[in-house]
Amino acid sequence: MEPNTQKLIHSFSALADLGQEIADSGDFIEMMRTSLHLLLGTIGIRRGAVAECLVHREETNTLALWGLGEDYQAKLVVEEDDREAFLNLPTGALRLDSKADPAELLLTTFLARHGEELRAEEIELIVPTVVRGAVTGLVLLGRKASEEAFTSEDIEVIRAMVRHIGVGIHTHRLLGEVKQRAEENEKLYQDLRAIYRDTVRAFAAAIDVKDTYTQGHSERVGKYSEIIAREMGWGENEVEGIAIAGYLHDIGKLAVERKIINAPYRIDAKESSELNRHPAAGFDILSPIHHPYADIPLMAKYHHERLDGRGYPDGLTDTQIPIGAKIVSLADSFDAMTTDRPYKTRRAFDSVIHDLRANTGKQFDVQVVTAFCRALLKELTGETKERKFLKMLGKNYLDAEKDAPLLRELLNELDPNTQAAAAGGV
């Protein structure tokens, strides 16, 4: 094969490899090392380095080194004027070999700073990487292994390969910027979510202030809902959403007269009808808001619906009720049963269990009750170190020795197979 043909094939093959390396490699530093090897091996150069020009700084960062002195770091100062001069090199490269390159005149200050150290490292050629009219880096190349001077063909091949390397540096920089922007956006989004959560908490407090006897109710319903959803295996985002729904479920009470909410007696039918407007009113308040979680208004609207269709406002039945509303419904009822109200004191835990047993499948969803009981049992038996129920119910309400068996018994009864069998028998 003719030497020139062989050289061409060798160069084309290396260019193809370089293109693939720049396009495929996930590891930027490894990509630069490989690219430098490809360049050196294509021309037969014994040593070299790739340095990137840092953005908004006059320094370089060394990306790859090969065959240079062990202590040599190729840390260069490249001022704005130097970058301009590198852009205007007539051949696209600066020669530092024995033949004086007229282009040296363009880079007098750069060479005054680094000429001696570069020659000491036997660097004979400097080629800037240029992308979109800007110098992004410098490729330093040592002597050819043949000890011959670089030919114009060599420089053409080198420039073609250096363009690829420049694209690699530029792409990496762009990806870095995109990543940084994405991180900033993520932080902004998290900040907005935090503001949203704080606002929701403030709303919850405002709702509860209106109801003298149920202060803290909305926050507790949010927390119980969160516990149930987590026990049901919901994702973190959905768990956050159900907690918000819990906080806001009674927001419609803001539209109900205070005297009805705070009546220290059993309210009559008319007042009850007025009070029962609050889920629909809540839906109307929450619907115009663009919530970062799904179905918050629906969970507020349907938290008084029952599986047997006897709930309000729409009398929905089992599968028509969103699962989130079923969770909030149980959390709401449990808190109502376990806190003092103007017309009654809170129930003992065994009475609450009795209510859950009687109403599961009628008012409450079996999966939701099961998850609730499981989470509470885990806390009572110490399976989880968290004390969420204890904090909300107070120290003396639960008795692990007495109450854990009640929960186990109910859980056994709620076994889905048994439930299915019972349902089938009715």
Add this chain to the structure above:
Amino acid sequence: MSRTGIPACLVGAHRREAIVLADPITSDVRSHIVGTTAVVYASDYLNKLTGERIERECKKQLDSGCRTLVIDFSDTGIVNSIAVSILLGIIDIAEKREARVVFSDVNDQTVQLFEMLGVIKHVVLAKDEQEALNLFSPPTQTQAMSH
């Protein structure tokens, strides 16, 4: 270093010939030592991966005191650009340590490539491994016999 603390290649010199296999986990490069000469076998396709393995093996042999490296290309069909750069690096390291580098059993196509790129200016080419060893073996044999 050997268990006795004597460089592996000097142990080889004493015993005339010792087979040294590279760590199978980090490298599958075959090599052996004859006197103060390490013979390292290049793979069928010499690229970045296999080139770096040879580089590691050569450095290891130089670190253990070898003063001649024979890189045998009898199994090698193709050498790519990255491997050329790595081989030039090996030559560089060997020169800095005043060690010699011999390439043995290089096929015609690769010889042409090495000529084109000036690699052969820095190495001795030998027809085969035996010829490569003969180039440097007399002093080693004397050393071995004197023990």
